Amino acid sequence: MVVDPTVGLVLILAYAALLLPAAWHKVRDLPVFVATLDAYRVLPRALVPALAPLVPVIEAAVVVGLFVPAYRALAADTAAALLLLYALAMAINLVRGRVDLDCGCTGPLERRPVAAWMVYRNALLAGLVLPLSRPWNGRALDGNDFFTVAAALATIVILWLAIDRLLGDVAPRGALLKASR
Amino acid sequence: MNPLVVSNLLLWLLVVVLAVVVLALVRQVGVLHERITPVGALMLAKGLKVGELAPTLPLEALSGAAVTVGGARADGRSLLILFVSPTCPVCKVLLPVLKSSRKSESDWLDMMLASDGDLADQRAFVAEHGLDVFPYVVSTPLGLSYQVSRLPYAVILDSEGILRARGLINSREHLESLFEAKRLGVASMQDFLEGRHASTSA
Numbered sequence: 001m002v003v004d005p006t007v008g009l010v011l012i013l014a015y016a017a018l019l020l021p022a023a024w025h026k027v028r029d030l031p032v033f034v035a036t037l038d039a040y041r042v043l044p045r046a047l048v049p050a051l052a053p054l055v056p057v058i059e060a061a062v063v064v065g066l067f068v069p070a071y072r073a074l075a076a077d078t079a080a081a082l083l084l085l086y087a088l089a090m091a092i093n094l095v096r097g098r099v100d101l102d103c104g105c106t107g108p109l110e111r112r113p114v115a116a117w118m119v120y121r122n123a124l125l126a127g128l129v130l131p132l133s134r135p136w137n138g139r140a141l142d143g144n145d146f147f148t149v150a151a152a153l154a155t156i157v158i159l160w161l162a163i164d165r166l167l168g169d170v171a172p173r174g175a176l177l178k179a180s181r
Numbered sequence: 182m183n184p185l186v187v188s189n190l191l192l193w194l195l196v197v198v199l200a201v202v203v204l205a206l207v208r209q210v211g212v213l214h215e216r217i218t219p220v221g222a223l224m225l226a227k228g229l230k231v232g233e234l235a236p237t238l239p240l241e242a243l244s245g246a247a248v249t250v251g252g253a254r255a256d257g258r259s260l261l262i263l264f265v266s267p268t269c270p271v272c273k274v275l276l277p278v279l280k281s282s283r284k285s286e287s288d289w290l291d292m293m294l295a296s297d298g299d300l301a302d303q304r305a306f307v308a309e310h311g312l313d314v315f316p317y318v319v320s321t322p323l324g325l326s327y328q329v330s331r332l333p334y335a336v337i338l339d340s341e342g343i344l345r346a347r348g349l350i351n352s353r354e355h356l357e358s359l360f361e362a363k364r365l366g367v368a369s370m371q372d373f374l375e376g377r378h379a380s381t382s383a
Contacts, residue, residue: 031274032270032274033270034270035272038270039267039269101268102268102269104270111269144186144189147190147193148189151194151196151197154197154200155196155200158197158200158201159200161204162200162203166207169211170210170214177217
């Protein structure tokens with residue numbers, strides 16, 4: 001499979017928009033991220049303070065790598081592995097029955113417990129990044145392509161916000177409402 | 182211009198507009214749920230108001246000591262209850278702040294921690310963070326009586342057992358704003374800034 005540069009560029013920018021804010025949240029409030037990672041109970045506790053700072057560094061490095069053709073495949077595989085690891089960590093805690101565990105995925109001011117849909121979401125995200133590890137065809141981009149990239153990126157970001165809000169906030173409240181009737 | 186290109190441009194514009202509309206609708210549904218929920222979730226959703234008498238609950242601390250939360254106190258001191266949990270990352274970050282506040286506010290304020298859930302987890306949490314200086318209570322009724330939905334959450338009771346301040350605490354500033362709210366006799370700093378003084382009768 002050969003990837004068209006327009007599709008490739010949309011994917012790269014979308015993953016940059018996903019991973020850069022995630023890395024920034026972790027760096028800005030590192031003690032909270034250390035505690036979040038610790039609360040997941042999936043790593044030896046002694047290693048958590050040393051490993052936690054590596055996570056945002058990997059996330060940022062993946063973004064940089066996606067823009068560099070020589071490292072693109074490696075960065076895409078790393079991103080997929082990272083997203084699957086997050087999914088696994090959440091799945092393990094869901095199986096343990098720890099439904100009150102803060103997912104650490106909303107920034108420091110909001111709390112959101114881990115939920116099954118986040119596991120599926122991360123698995124889907126891990127799958128969607130994989131085309132970037134394939135070679136691109138050499139088609140030169142013109143003005144129309146850049147318009148397509150910009151419009152697609154805007155649509156993806158807005159739909160992401162809508163879906164996140166729907167599944168993370170509106171749907172649980174709706175379920176609560178249903179249960180209380 | 183090629184008709185297909187024109188059609189494509191137009192479609193993209195419409196797709197973006199459609200996405201914005203979907204986002205707006207989702208937010209509206211969220212607002213609606215927020216409005217409707219108190220009706221569905223019945224009486225419990227209200228909780229205590231600032232200025233009301235807190236219930237007196239005889240509880241047992243993790244150490245085995247008897248602790249009474251609420252009611253009038255002979256020594257004239259106030260009580261801060263911070264609701265925490267071993268699964269709450271922000272709580273852990275806040276604990277050193279709480280320890281330093283315990284010293285600086287020791288002239289008028291006692292502090293205790295409250296949590297809910299598995300006892301073994303709670304004991305490990307207390308041991309790991311050196312929380313034995315605080316009375317540590319594990320009690321579901323306590324959390325329910327103050328309607329604690331998010332952590333870390335703090336309430337302040339005065340020496341008469343009246344709720345003086347309450348709120349979600351994310352930082353040292355939030356905690357100190359509660360002390361300030363208690364001193365000024367307002368429900369929260371938001372209330373103070375809006376000029377809405379709480380009813381401090383009783």
